[in-house]
Amino acid sequence: MKAVGLIVEYNPFHNGHLYHVQQSRKQHGADCVIAVMSGSFLQRGEPAIVNKWSRAAMALHNGVDLVIELPYIYSTQHAEHFAFGAVSLLEAMKCDSFCFGSENGSISSFKQLYDIMAQYEEPLNELIRQYSKEGNSYPRAFSLALQSLNIKLENDIDLAMPNNILGFQYVRAGLANNYHIRPSLINRVAAHYHDSALPSGHIASATSIRKALMDEVAEDVQSFMPAFSWNELNEYAVKNNLLHSWEQYWPFLQYTLVSHSAEQLSQIYEVEEGIQHRLKEAALLSESFEQFMANVKTKRYTYTRIQRICIHILNNVSKQKMKQLMHKPSYIRILGFTDKGRQYLSEKKKQIELPIVTKPGSFTDEGLALDIHAATIHSLPLPYEQRRQVLQREYKQPIILKKACL
């Protein structure tokens, strides 16, 4: 069987994702579509709007055959680590290729960029560091550094687009590690990642969809997502009396920033350069996470970087722990599969070298323990009975979708 891999967050699953799944399958003539999906906390430093089980179910009902979890140690990181974890897991799953969306560019221009990066590594990194210090976001610093060195790509990639930065890191992860998996690209249609208003048409960014959901104009988003996603979101919101956002975790973050000393906070992963003092001060002065972020924000730090730091504080993840865990993936955690996904697993299981975890209760790994820990923290705002069910699910078998259910 031939498999194509996707790197996703599905926060939540919408029509753009559906298009990505369908095009990837078609373009590669794949028998099986495998998605590696962030678990409880996401790359931009946010809690997932619904838990991983709901998001995996959305994927399985919309053309994905197998969903594996991108562990916390990769899912909450900047593009390079995120991409390394995700591509390594798809390589471990023996996918023939992986397919990502990009605003512009082609695979060959991403590869060319990789060659240039390898050639100019030191001066480029030095310039990126310099531009970042001056308050530019990573994409912007990257782009300015290329300009400074007079590097012009044959097929221009707009590196101010976060998906292009991610795309580049995906391609790089494959090439730098001599993986067999081949990168490929689908042009993104319509929506831009950062758009916050819903567009016309039937494709909108997840950002704008989340915003509409939180602003209680939920019906507006119905036309931008498959029916199953829409129903799942509604059921989740009714059953749990919430969709997750930073605001529900704000009391915990505030409490931690107030109760912990600057010295204790400095042990947390990514807390650097004395930012803990700034965070502590802002915590006492803010009524909400939104206000907190506005109080903390400086030119020196991007919004995303601060949010990621806060995620690590919320989850109490130390530098020491991350150092110990940040190696190549050591397990493949299955969140769910369809009949086709099951077939693929049984066909490939002898070739797959990493342990395949379907019941975390019977497998011991510090990285997996951290994923379960993060799921526990993510579940804290839920009503007691719902939380109990979600946490039981963590230790049980994954979602299994029979053909008849589709």
Next chain:
Amino acid sequence: MKAVGLIVEYNPFHNGHLYHVQQSRKQHGADCVIAVMSGSFLQRGEPAIVNKWSRAAMALHNGVDLVIELPYIYSTQHAEHFAFGAVSLLEAMKCDSFCFGSENGSISSFKQLYDIMAQYEEPLNELIRQYSKEGNSYPRAFSLALQSLNIKLENDIDLAMPNNILGFQYVRAGLANNYHIRPSLINRVAAHYHDSALPSGHIASATSIRKALMDEVAEDVQSFMPAFSWNELNEYAVKNNLLHSWEQYWPFLQYTLVSHSAEQLSQIYEVEEGIQHRLKEAALLSESFEQFMANVKTKRYTYTRIQRICIHILNNVSKQKMKQLMHKPSYIRILGFTDKGRQYLSEKKKQIELPIVTKPGSFTDEGLALDIHAATIHSLPLPYEQRRQVLQREYKQPIILKKACL
């Protein structure tokens, strides 16, 4: 001027306290009544129902002339440390005597008990330890140990009464440290400390008053407290939309127990014998603090001991920090005074050796920093604007009551 000292929590100030103030002044012919009062967190391991400023105001409007704060390092401890801190502060304030309420006994029987304790220290302590291990509360273990050694006091003190245990420790603190301050005693009228139902008459225990307030039968307690206390409680509840209880801090405690490792929790003061595992397990299974306590409770630990452990976890107070701070008081923090209290201070200030702190903003001390830290944690459930005002008050001058206000 002659001063009598009282050791109090005023949680909240009621008619029994009023009687205690009036009788102490009368019995000692005192010009000035000085109360050393627990700050934000109390001896039984609970948050104060209203903050220290409200409780100090209640005291000053009801016959107390000077209120000083019993620091966190003493206020959240078992009887021996609590008594040592309180009596040492009253000694430092140059009080002639201190006066405590007792269910029975006389000062001479407390003194006799002290002599016996000094004589039988080792076997007594060994027996108390043994009986405590078997699941007896400290008072009960104490009483059983005396029985085992066949010690009979001339005037029997019922050591199962928590106030008698405290009383004994007050007397002991004075004698053991060769203090000048003289202990004295007032017989408690009517209510028992542990009573949870409101009695007839006009004196009820603070426990039963708190219970009635929390159960929203607040009007029932009006006849058991001075008008100022009643008004202050009502204003506090309306302004802040709450009276403080453990339930408001439960989400923070639960979050900490879930997010911190057993190893991290073991650094916290009083977390011993692996109880952190039990606490962590119960945290996930409980919906409220009440349920949590029911889940955690074993014969091995008294309710109060577990609550005190939880207070230290909530305030993130480590063994290391407590070890560093648990010495003789190093400052006297004034929460408020009347004209008479001010007179006393100016008359005695040359004799008082400890620094007198009225504006914490201009005085540096690690113990005082912990008191302010605890006040900050205590304030977290308040609405933003109220919290801001309370925390400003922490750094400003104390409450000053002119004669005209009384």
